[in-house]
Amino acid sequence: MLQSGRVPERLTKRSLVAVSHAIERAALAPAEDGPTVVMALFQRMPYFERESALYQRIAATAAVTVIGMVGPTPPALPQGTYGVLLDEADPLAREWSVLVLTPRFGAALVAHDRMEVEPTAATLEAGRLFDGGWSFRRDDALHEMVRLRGQLADRLPRVALLVLDDVLGRARELPATPGEARGEAAIRLLVRRAEQARVALEATRQADDVSGQSPTLLDDTAMRRWTGLDGTTASGTLPVALVAVRVAEPAGAPERFGRRSAAREAQAVLGALTAPLRSSDRAVRLAEHDYLLVLPSLSEDQAIEVTDRVREGVAGLARSYPFVAFEVHAAVAVTARRPLPVDDVRHALSWAVEQGVPLATVAPESASAPAGVL
Template identity: 70%
Template structure:
C-alpha cells in the first residue's frame, strides 16, 4: 500500500472510480515532464472494456503503459502491454493505478474486500481497503512494487522502458509543495463524497420486497459488472398451501396472509439484502458477501418464521421449500435456483443446495 504514514482507508467503488478518473485525466494532460509510465490493474475484462478508449489515448502519449487483469486472454491495446493475471494471484484482487513522470506522480492501490455497503447498486457499494495520493515518491514506490510483481509476465522491451522511466524519476528530487496540492485535492474529494452521501440519503429507501426491474438495476444487469469478484448468495423460496387445503374466503384475510408471508421472508434480511417475488408462490432472496453456511442459516430462519405463521389465526401451515447457492457468476444464475426450488418441492426436500454446474442436492 502507499507509504504515506497512515493505514489503509475503507473505500467504496464509487470513490475509487472518481480517484481513478482524476489520475487518468492527469495522465492525459499535455505536459513537458515526460516520459510517462502508467500501470493499471483492472481486476476483470468488463471493467477495462468500459475504459478502453481512454487508455488507448493514454498509451498513445505514454512511454510505457501496462494493463493487467484476470481473463481468458491478455487485454489488447495498441501501444500498451497486456498482462494476464491468475485468479489465485493476490494482484487479481487489486484495483491499482499508477501514473509517474520525473516531475509528477499519482497512485491508487486498493484491495477488494469482497463485501458491500448499502448503495444504489451492488457494484457501487463494493468495498476496498486502500490508499491514494498525488505524491511522486509514493507513486514511485508503487511503480517499483508492481514492476517487481509483474516482471516475469512482461517482455524485455517493456521492462527496459519501465526501468528507463524509473531511472529518470530517481535522478530528480520530488517537487516542493506536493503535500499542499494533495491537501486541496483531498478536500475536494471529501466534499464530493459528502454531497453524494447526502443525495443518497434523500433517495427513497428500498422496501424489503422489490420488483424484478428494481432487482435488475441493483444487481447491475443494466450496467457494468463482472464475474469473479463479489460472492452473492441466492435463496429461492417456494411458499405454497398443501394440497387439499380448504378454500378460504375474504380479501382482507388473504391480504393479511400475503403481508405476513412477506414479513417472514424479509425479517432475517440485512439492509444490503434484497427480496423479490418471482411468482405468486415463489420468492428470491439475494444476500451479497455471505458464505454458504450463513445462507443456509438464513434459509432455516425463513422456514422457521413461515412455519410460525400457523400459530396465528387464520393462517394455515404452508409447505415451504428452498434452494441455496453462493456464486460469483454474473449474471446471477436465477434460472438455476428456480429450477432447484421446483426440484425441492417435487422431491419434498426442505432445503436444496446448488453447486455451480451441478444438480441440486437435498439437505434436511
C-alpha cells in the same frame, strides 16, 4: 496504501472510480518533465473494456502502459500497451491499481477487494468495498510503481522494463514538485464533497425504490438496477448467495377464511421472509408464492442459516394463523457469476418442490442439478 505507511481506508467502488478518472486524466496531460509510465490493474476484462478508448489515448502518449487483469486469453489491448494476465489465485487479481509516474510527478491509487458490499449502496457494483488509498504525491507513486514492477517483472518484455527502470531511476534522483501536499488537500476536499452528494442522492433513490412497499422487497425494475444489469459488472468478484423460497398454503385457504385474512397472512409471510435480512440484502417476488433473497458476501453455510431462520419464522406464523399450515421449500446457491443465475436457483426450487424436500443446494457455478438435499 501499501508502501506509504498510511492506514488503509475503507473505500467504495464509486469513490475509487472518481479518483481513477482523475489520475487517468493526469496521465493524458502533457509531460513537461520527461516520459510518462502508467500501470493499471483492472481485475476483470469488462471493467477495462469500459475504459479502453481512454487507455488507447494514454498509450499513444505514454512511454510505457501496462494493463493487468484476470483472463484465460490475451485481451484485445490498444496498440502500445503491455498486457499482463493474472491467475485467479494471484493476490494481484484482487487489486485495483492506477499508477502514473514521470520523473517529477506521480499519482497512485491502490485498493484491495474485500469482496463485500456497502449496506446502503444504490447498486451491488457501486457499493463494492475495498481497502486501500490514493495519493497525488510523486514519491508514493514511485514506491507503488517499484512494487508492481517487481511483481510483474517476469511477465513484461525487456523493452518495457528498460523504459520503466529509466523513469524510476530519474524519479529517485530528482526532488518531487513543491506544493504536492497543498494540491492533494484540495483534491481530497473535492472528492469528499462529491462522495457526500452521492450518499444523499442514493438515499433519495432508495426511498423511491421502496415507496409503497416493504423496505426490503424490490420490484423487477429496482432489482435490475440494484444488481447492476444496466451498468458495467463482471463475474468473479463479489460473491452473492441466492435463496429461492416458495411458501405455499393449503389449497382453498382464501375461500375458507376470507380474502382479508389471506391478505394479512401474505403480509405476515413477507415479514417472516425479510426479518433475517441485513441492510445489504434484498428480496424480490418471483411469482405469487415464490421469492428470491439476494445476500451479498455470504457463504453457503451462512445462507443456509438465513434460510433456516426464514423457515422458523414462517412456521411461527401458526401461532397467529392456527388453521393455515404453510409449506416452505427453498434452494440455495452461492455464485460470483454476472448476471446472477436466478433461473438456476428457480430450477432447483422446482426440483425441491417436486421431490418433496425442504432445501436443495445448487452445485457451485453449475446449473446441471441440485448438489444436495438438507
